[in-house]
Amino acid sequence: MGIQPRIELEYPYGRMEAGLRLLFAVLLSSLYLFLAFRTVAYLFHIGFITAFLLLLAFTLPYRMLRFRQMMRVVKVGNEYRKERIGGYVELFRYLVYLLLPLLIFPLLDPAFALGCLIGYFSSISFSDVFFYLYVRRVESRYNGVLKAFIEPSDKPGRYIWGLRLHSQGVVDER
Numbered sequence: 001m002g003i004q005p006r007i008e009l010e011y012p013y014g015r016m017e018a019g020l021r022l023l024f025a026v027l028l029s030s031l032y033l034f035l036a037f038r039t040v041a042y043l044f045h046i047g048f049i050t051a052f053l054l055l056l057a058f059t060l061p062y063r064m065l066r067f068r069q070m071m072r073v074v075k076v077g078n079e080y081r082k083e084r085i086g087g088y089v090e091l092f093r094y095l096v097y098l099l100l101p102l103l104i105f106p107l108l109d110p111a112f113a114l115g116c117l118i119g120y121f122s123s124i125s126f127s128d129v130f131f132y133l134y135v136r137r138v139e140s141r142y143n144g145v146l147k148a149f150i151e152p153s154d155k156p157g158r159y160i161w162g163l164r165l166h167s168q169g170v171v172d173e174r
Contacts, residue, residue, distance in 0.1 A: 011135065011146040011163060018132040025125030032118050039111065047108075047115025048122075055123040063131050070163050071138065074146075080163040087157050143168050 013021075032048055073080040084090070101120050105113045139146055144165045151160045 006149045006151040008147045008149045008164075011148040012128075012132055018129060021125050021128045021132075025122055025129060028118055028122040028125060032115075032122065035114075035118075041111035043109050043112040044115040047112040048119040049115075051116040051119030052123045055120060056127055059124065059127045060130055063127070064134060067131075067135065067138075074163055074165050075142075078165060082161055083153055083155070083158050084161050085157060086159045089157075 036045060036048075070080045101117050104116060107113075108116070135146060142165060144167045147164050147166055149160075149162045149164060151162075153159050
């Protein structure tokens with residue numbers, strides 16, 4: 001078995017995906033505003049505002065702190081590496097993140113649950129856009145481009161995920 005290549009992608013994602021996430025966030029917020037002026041259920045507003053503010057207040061700082069920790073390693077060694085579990089375990093984790101918010105409908109008032117659901121997805125989208133802008137600002141500070149990479153691990157069912165800083169104007173052959 002030969003050496004398998006490293007797959008590199010723009011970190012956290014490209015400009016087109018950032019634009020799509022911003023569009024999704026604006027559309028969700030517009031949907032909220034449309035529904036907000038057509039409902040008298042105050043629980044809908046409380047659900048949206050609570051979910052939006054709480055998730056934005058926790059997800060964005062968490063992602064920024066985690067990113068700062070990765071950048072400390074990147075500044076010293078020019079590369080951050082972490083072994084992750086792949087396959088069905090990772091697929092299950094993403095499905096839980098996607099489907100878990102839908103489980104609140106049988107448990108809570110439908111207007112409150114709908115407000116929470118719209119607030120959840122809207123805050124995640126805005127958090128993604130703000131994080132993208134933060135990463136681009138850090139890149140400009142270091143005059144480089146951050147690339148995330150994936151490469152195979154020696155252990156079965158695992159892979160290496162990493163972050164690497166490429167200097168502007170310098171072609172890195174690795």
